[in-house]
Amino acid sequence: MRNPLSIKGDGFIQSFWEQIFRYRFSNPRIDKETICTGEEKLEALPESIFEMKMTSPSYGIYNAVYVVAHALHTMRFSKFKHRAMTQPTSMCNDNCCSGYSRMKKEGRPFFCYDCHRCPEGKISNQTDMNDCFPCPEDQYPNKDLDTCIPKDIAFLTYEEPLGITLVIFALSLSFVTALVLEIFMKHQDTPIVKANNQNLSYTLLVSLFLSFLCTLLFIGRPEKWTCLLRQPASAIIFSVALSCMLAKTIIVVLAFMTTKPGSRMRKWVGNKLATTIVLSCSLIQIVICTIWLATAPPFPNFDVHSMTKEIILECNEGSVTMFYTVLTFLGFLASVSFSVAFLVRKLPDSFNEAKFITFSMLVFCSVWLSFVPTYLSTKGKYMVAVEIFSILSSSAGLLSCIFFPKCYIIVLRPELNDKVQLRNKH
Structure with missing residues (x-):
């Protein structure tokens, strides 16, 4: 709709008009046929000269105008x-x-x-x-x-309620274990203590005492030495405890077999067999842990990805394969002990420690079977708390099932702690 005649003071439109239509405005020196009237139509021009549709250059100009407008607007309202x-x-x-x-x-x-x-x-x-x-x-x-x-750095500390609770349980159970050991040593000459292989009982109590205390290695800021010690130490201590249980079970079986006339098994019943079982099983676990520490030992590690708002300071197990190899061997010892004790649980009552061993190993296996999925489904300090709880509860199960019935007779029913009474009772 624009033309040179309707625009005042716009020299550009007149110059554009003359160039695009190749006419000149009124001039006495030029022919009338070449004079622009100002009423020419842009639509009449060929597309090669003047494109009426929106083109890329036109769109660029259109955007440029709005960029300038946007900048002016921002300047206007920046205050x-x-x-x-x-x-x-x-x-x-x-x-x-x-x-x-x-x-x-x-x-x-x-x-x-x-x-x-x-x-x-x-x-x-x-x-x-x-x-x-x-x-x-x-x-x-x-x-x-x-x-x-x-992010906050998170680990299980001695100051928080969870850490304090676990420490109290660990120290209390270790105290109870020491008390039981003292009772057994004080009454070591009584029939009920002699009947259950004193050396195995003492070794089992010491290993349970150490298992309760080794949980303290899992609490506090993970350091290089605590990471190196805590898993191998707990694994070896548990191997000693479980091998003691296995030895007790095998001795029960052999003790029953020696009662048969002409049995040649009598020479196998004694401290040598028990010592051999405990040392051999423990040595296997020691070798596994030594290989673990020599090839890919645990180390302190910052986990920045597992939690959104916390950096987890943890002990990386180094070799996951070796970690689960250690657990597998413990599971093997527990399974064999449970199986043998279960098979001989109906022996004559004079040898009824097999019943206590069966129940204690059932508790132990139940705890550690539930430990694996729970351990894998938790993160951070709660993963450590799950492992501590599993160690404490499984050790407490062995302590209570094996020794509390005997302590009850020794302390509260001393009249039953007599060879004749025991035989009459069974």
């Missing part, structure tokens, strides 16, 4: 403060504030966009950011997703 969200910056939308990123609207000009909240684990700390960015590994986003907060 106003986060009112930026309510002040329109274009014809399409408001600003995207911190915690959001821009996403272009399809089919609309480049300055038209939607605001999308940053995804989990990412933030944006400025307005109108094109994309959100992740926090460093040792930090996590705040609630508004506009800044990163340093």
